[in-house]
Amino acid sequence: xxxxxxxxxxxxxxxxxxxxxxxxxxxxxxxxxxxxxxxxxxxxxxxxxxxxxxxxxxxxxxxxxxxxxxxxxxxxxxxxxxxxxxxxxxxxxxxxxxxxxxxxxxxxxxxxxxxxxxxxxxxxxxxxxxxxxxxxxxxxxxxxxxxxxxxxxxxxxxxxxxxxxxxxxxxxxxxxxxxxxxxxxxxxxxxxxxxxxxxxxxxxxxxxxxxxxxxxxxxxxxxxxxxxxxxxxxxxxxxxxxxxxxxxxxxxxxxxxxxxxxxxxxxxxxxxxxxxxxxxxxxxxxxxxxxxxxxxxxxxxxxxxxxxxxxxxxxxxxxx
Amino acid sequence: xxxxxxxxxxxxxxxxxxxxxxxxxxxxxxxxxxxxxxxxxxxxxxxxxxxxxxxxxxxxxxxxxxxxxxxxxxxxxxxxxxxxxxxxxxxxxxxxxxxxxxxxxxxxxxxxxxxxxxxxxxxxxxxxxxxxxxxxxxxxxxxxxxxxxxxxxxxxxxxxxxxxxxxxxxxxxxxxxxxxxxxxxxxxxxxxxxxxxxxxxxxxxxxxxxxxxxxxxxxxxxxxxxxxxxxxxxxxxxxxxxxxxxxxxxxxxxxxxxxxxxxxxxxxxxxxxxxxxxxxxxxxxxxxxxxxxxxxxxxxxxxxxxxxxxxxxxxxxxxxxxxxxxxx
Numbered sequence: 001x002x003x004x005x006x007x008x009x010x011x012x013x014x015x016x017x018x019x020x021x022x023x024x025x026x027x028x029x030x031x032x033x034x035x036x037x038x039x040x041x042x043x044x045x046x047x048x049x050x051x052x053x054x055x056x057x058x059x060x061x062x063x064x065x066x067x068x069x070x071x072x073x074x075x076x077x078x079x080x081x082x083x084x085x086x087x088x089x090x091x092x093x094x095x096x097x098x099x100x101x102x103x104x105x106x107x108x109x110x111x112x113x114x115x116x117x118x119x120x121x122x123x124x125x126x127x128x129x130x131x132x133x134x135x136x137x138x139x140x141x142x143x144x145x146x147x148x149x150x151x152x153x154x155x156x157x158x159x160x161x162x163x164x165x166x167x168x169x170x171x172x173x174x175x176x177x178x179x180x181x182x183x184x185x186x187x188x189x190x191x192x193x194x195x196x197x198x199x200x201x202x203x204x205x206x207x208x209x210x211x212x213x214x215x216x217x218x219x220x221x222x223x224x225x226x227x228x229x230x231x232x233x234x235x236x237x238x239x240x241x242x243x244x245x246x247x248x249x250x251x252x253x254x255x256x257x258x259x260x261x262x263x264x265x266x267x268x269x270x271x272x273x274x275x276x277x278x279x280x281x282x283x284x285x286x287x288x289x290x291x292x293x294x295x296x297x298x299x300x301x302x303x304x305x306x307x308x309x310x311x312x313x314x315x316x317x318x319x320x
Numbered sequence: 321x322x323x324x325x326x327x328x329x330x331x332x333x334x335x336x337x338x339x340x341x342x343x344x345x346x347x348x349x350x351x352x353x354x355x356x357x358x359x360x361x362x363x364x365x366x367x368x369x370x371x372x373x374x375x376x377x378x379x380x381x382x383x384x385x386x387x388x389x390x391x392x393x394x395x396x397x398x399x400x401x402x403x404x405x406x407x408x409x410x411x412x413x414x415x416x417x418x419x420x421x422x423x424x425x426x427x428x429x430x431x432x433x434x435x436x437x438x439x440x441x442x443x444x445x446x447x448x449x450x451x452x453x454x455x456x457x458x459x460x461x462x463x464x465x466x467x468x469x470x471x472x473x474x475x476x477x478x479x480x481x482x483x484x485x486x487x488x489x490x491x492x493x494x495x496x497x498x499x500x501x502x503x504x505x506x507x508x509x510x511x512x513x514x515x516x517x518x519x520x521x522x523x524x525x526x527x528x529x530x531x532x533x534x535x536x537x538x539x540x541x542x543x544x545x546x547x548x549x550x551x552x553x554x555x556x557x558x559x560x561x562x563x564x565x566x567x568x569x570x571x572x573x574x575x576x577x578x579x580x581x582x583x584x585x586x587x588x589x590x591x592x593x594x595x596x597x598x599x600x601x602x603x604x605x606x607x608x609x610x611x612x613x614x615x616x617x618x619x620x621x622x623x624x625x626x627x628x629x630x631x632x633x634x635x636x637x638x639x640x641x642x643x644x645x646x647x648x
Binding site for chain 2: 146149150153154155156157158161162164165166168169170248252255256259260261262275279282283285287290294297298301302305
């Protein structure tokens, strides 16, 4: 790893680095972070979960995609510390004989990946439409905001389910490979763009009358350049806070859709599909297939939520 | 007041039309209705005949008008998967969902307001703190996990309650109810709890916040100074003023009740509209999806209208018309 640094531009001197570090450490953000034990704990847990899932191929003892290591004979093995458990399957196995610990890691990875991507999709749609609505105003604004109102009347899960169903018809139902995750990302992204659009629109309405926008207009910049290069940097703050909070929501939506059986297929591990599978074996007394993914999902959503809440409060000047 | 009611009504009509347009677009342009209804072996003549009968050869706006007329008459087309009129399917599933949603909403409202008042009055009490931290779980845990948890405890381990279905139902005409049999009532407990949990925590936290704010105001201090008993101050003076935001949120929450009903019904295999919709999505049964969409829109629009009109009941200032600007 250290070899790669040679290609980087000359590293800043130690003094500058230390100054920058101490500036970060003395900022209000870090101060408020260290003030709350709960936030620190939540930050730590979410970091561990995200880190472990990113490094899943390195940590996981078995790969769920390597079919040669999976044997149906191993299926329904209880966790290692229970009678009948085996030490090579720490948390037991599922109905297909996959190691539960490994597929939870891979499943968390899929859930986080889909969550992050769908937040990015929602962000792109919402920010663009919000900028356009706020900057141009008039009829465009009215139409876009009415669409937003109508969409907001529908619960996001419903929108996501509808988009998912429609997309599967349009793209063909029996897509294999990564098709499902992209449909999922699209449908979750399309369900959550409204809050971003509203936030960006309201701050754009304020920004567009400021002098720098007028100046940019006078020197003859195009509307697109003004919107994306001049207004956008000034309206992104609240949007990123919103994105953090919505990340938990997106992960939850993915899990819910997969649990309902319209998200990822059972062969593709995600926390939702694992809980869906485990739910079927709950009555057979095989609680571990459902409990461990559930705990992971709950911990992930709860901690990301807490970190998002802290970020919102810490960056909100009104609450200081 | 009449102008206000009319404006609410106009808004409701616009939303309904917009949703109808989406439903129509889905029905008409997603997939091929003729192929879906006739299957592979139909002859070209049969196909043309069906297309003619469905009016697919007419201009789009004529088709849309026809679609609206059909919906108004309760004709939602025929389910691709089950080959039965969608309206019959909806009517069959409706009682289960209405029973579940109404009961859980009522429970959430009553328990939520009671707990909200309690946690506001006994702010530092042990029980109040416990309730508050517990409610944090309700806000952040997904519905289906709560449902699975309840099933594990009460159906698998304790074996007190059935984990799926509606139990025995009694029929009155086309309406069926599970409330009159013991197995029906038992089956309702866990789904209703699951569905109510999120709303309950939300209403509770809202009532608590509003109550705390109201208790700091001058009129409460003044009421205390007049020697009005605490109980009366809580319920007749402070609580009354929290009711407007609570009504707004409870109304807006209806959307999430519908959403969580989809999930709850799937967890408990409750034979309601939500599980019908999930199956429709799974098997891409477009007419059922479109009809469900219309149903949700209608319910939502109706509830919004009722909430708008409820403000007049709850807030005497609006009735007097003296504070037109203070409209919520």
